[in-house]
Amino acid sequence: MDVFSDPRNIDATVSGFLWILKLTGASAVLALVLGVILAAMRVSPIPVLRLFGAAWVNIFRNTPLTLIIFFCYFGLYSTLGLSLSEDLNLNIYWLGVIGLSTYTAAFVCEAVRSGINTVPAGQAEAARAIGLTFAQTLRIIVLPQAGRAVVAPLGSILIALCKNSTIVGTIGLMESSSVMKDLINSYGNAGILIFAVFAGVFALLLIPTGYLFGWLANRLAVRR
Amino acid sequence: MTERSQAGELSGTDRPLIRLDGVNKWFGPLHVLQDVNLSVNRGEVVVVIGPSGSGKSTLCRTINRLEPINSGTITFDGQPLPAEGRALARLRSEVGMVFQSFNLFAHKTILENVTLGPIKVRKEKPESARQRALALLDRVGIASQANKFPAQLSGGQQQRAAIARALAMQPKAMLFDEPTSALDPEMVGEVLEVMTSLAADGMTMVVVTHEMGFARHAANRVIFMADGQLVEDAPPAEFFANPRSERAKDFLSKVLTH
Ligand SMILES: Nc1ncnc2c1ncn2[C@@H]1O[C@H](COP(=O)(O)OP(=O)(O)OP(=O)(O)O)[C@@H](O)[C@H]1O
Numbered sequence: 001m002d003v004f005s006d007p008r009n010i011d012a013t014v015s016g017f018l019w020i021l022k023l024t025g026a027s028a029v030l031a032l033v034l035g036v037i038l039a040a041m042r043v044s045p046i047p048v049l050r051l052f053g054a055a056w057v058n059i060f061r062n063t064p065l066t067l068i069i070f071f072c073y074f075g076l077y078s079t080l081g082l083s084l085s086e087d088l089n090l091n092i093y094w095l096g097v098i099g100l101s102t103y104t105a106a107f108v109c110e111a112v113r114s115g116i117n118t119v120p121a122g123q124a125e126a127a128r129a130i131g132l133t134f135a136q137t138l139r140i141i142v143l144p145q146a147g148r149a150v151v152a153p154l155g156s157i158l159i160a161l162c163k164n165s166t167i168v169g170t171i172g173l174m175e176s177s178s179v180m181k182d183l184i185n186s187y188g189n190a191g192i193l194i195f196a197v198f199a200g201v202f203a204l205l206l207i208p209t210g211y212l213f214g215w216l217a218n219r220l221a222v223r224r
Numbered sequence: 225m226t227e228r229s230q231a232g233e234l235s236g237t238d239r240p241l242i243r244l245d246g247v248n249k250w251f252g253p254l255h256v257l258q259d260v261n262l263s264v265n266r267g268e269v270v271v272v273i274g275p276s277g278s279g280k281s282t283l284c285r286t287i288n289r290l291e292p293i294n295s296g297t298i299t300f301d302g303q304p305l306p307a308e309g310r311a312l313a314r315l316r317s318e319v320g321m322v323f324q325s326f327n328l329f330a331h332k333t334i335l336e337n338v339t340l341g342p343i344k345v346r347k348e349k350p351e352s353a354r355q356r357a358l359a360l361l362d363r364v365g366i367a368s369q370a371n372k373f374p375a376q377l378s379g380g381q382q383q384r385a386a387i388a389r390a391l392a393m394q395p396k397a398m399l400f401d402e403p404t405s406a407l408d409p410e411m412v413g414e415v416l417e418v419m420t421s422l423a424a425d426g427m428t429m430v431v432v433t434h435e436m437g438f439a440r441h442a443a444n445r446v447i448f449m450a451d452g453q454l455v456e457d458a459p460p461a462e463f464f465a466n467p468r469s470e471r472a473k474d475f476l477s478k479v480l481t482h
């Protein structure tokens with residue numbers, strides 16, 4: 001029987017990609033929130049916060065993601081006993097989300113920070129001069145103008161995150177690449193087809209994402 | 225020092241609004257403000273002139289603590305400048321500042337630029353902030369530009385909008401750092417006109433400028449700065465007629481010839 005005419009294989013494939021979407025979705029939200037907070041820390045006037053932000057970026061940006069994911073499983077879960085769900089799969093899922101968002105937040109932070117640096121210093125000065133607080137200045141004046149410069153790199157980070165989420169397969173989640181490996185093991189002669197289908201689905205998901213972010217970046221442009 | 229001992233007894237409107245005492249500021253090894261003493265009374269218009277790099281901008285920016293100082297004290301309306309946080313933000317809201325490069329918020333309309341402070345800092349109702357903003361834009365002569373973005377306005381219009389934005393906070397004093405230096409010559413007049421009318425209305429102003437005409441006609445005092453020091457402090461007529469220091473004479477001979 002053909003690989004993709006067996007409904008069980010279709011189900012496994014769909015479920016694999018659903019895990020990828022769920023990993024990407026949750027990690028993207030967490031990484032975005034965390035990344036913006038870290039960027040705010042890095043530009044804040046408080047030295048301790050700046051140090052914390054810089055440390056986070058330097059540690060997690062320079063550690064292979066595989067190591068971080070392994071640490072989440074073997075360190076946080078096996079050794080420290082951090083269990084995030086009764087359900088085995090959900091536990092691995094959430095451990096994966098922690099690892100992915102910790103790692104991705106470092107990149108989001110740098111994208112946001114370099115976006116902030118494209119906003120002329122005079123904008124923040126004028127904001128402080130009328131009495132806005134640091135947080136208000138960032139939220140109302142600087143970040144909205146950093147938008148264009150931040151959105152395009154954020155798109156790339158999101159795409160990388162989506163692909164990176166296959167790494168959670170290494171700690172036992174049946175996400176797409178693990179499903180693919182199983183299928184290739186069972187249907188050796190259809191290997192190329194299986195590769196093509198999985199790669200095709202990723203392309204189908206990610207190419208529009210890239211265009212969407214390009215379009216958003218142009219819409220958010222600020223005239224000077 | 226008699227002035228200092230009196231300061232405690234003076235109260236309300238008699239005491240200086242802005243007062244710098246022994247202020248020093250370094251940028252690394254560079255001593256940009258050297259033991260600066262200055263007091264500005266309510267309603268007074270003080271023009272600061274001096275060669276490039278003498279510390280005029282820095283002086284101006286220390287008054288609302290956009291630049292922190294290394295030693296000395298600055299008091300505004302009787303209170304020492306707060307070091308940070310909300311108290312500092314509140315102080316800044318009482319001191320209007322106008323920059324050489326306008327610095328209007330590029331992603332907001334002119335009207336939004338003017339209403340932002342009143343709404344976000346003073347928690348004023350949007351409608352009343354809008355009414356006041358429109359009146360201020362009218363006063364500076366750009367009411368018809370209210371819904372445009374800064375990039376759509378000429379330099380002179382942008383600077384007048386920036387003045388309206390500062391005025392919307394109902395500041396006790398206004399700081400101007402070379403407000404006309406980035407403008408094409410034909411737009412200098414319209415901005416100076418607004419500033420002159422503010423001065424006539426009794427606004428306390430510290431103005432860094434190279435516009436000697438404005439200094440002569442609108443200032444109560446002219447301060448000449450050189451190398452981080454206040455070298456002269458005199459009424460304009462006296463200063464321009466006979467500057468005492470060599471440096472001021474030299475400076476004036478250069479700026480007044482062209
Ligand atoms: N942020 C800074 N870091 C280091 N040095 C600075 C900084 N800002 C100003 N300076 C230096 O301090 C000195 C005084 O600068 P300031 O801008 O106050 O001069 P100014 O009188 O306003 O000059 P200009 O007429 O050119 O505007 C200059 O030598 C300048 O190079």
Ligand SMILES: [Mg+2]
Nearest residue numbers: 280281282402
């Ligand atoms: Mg200057």
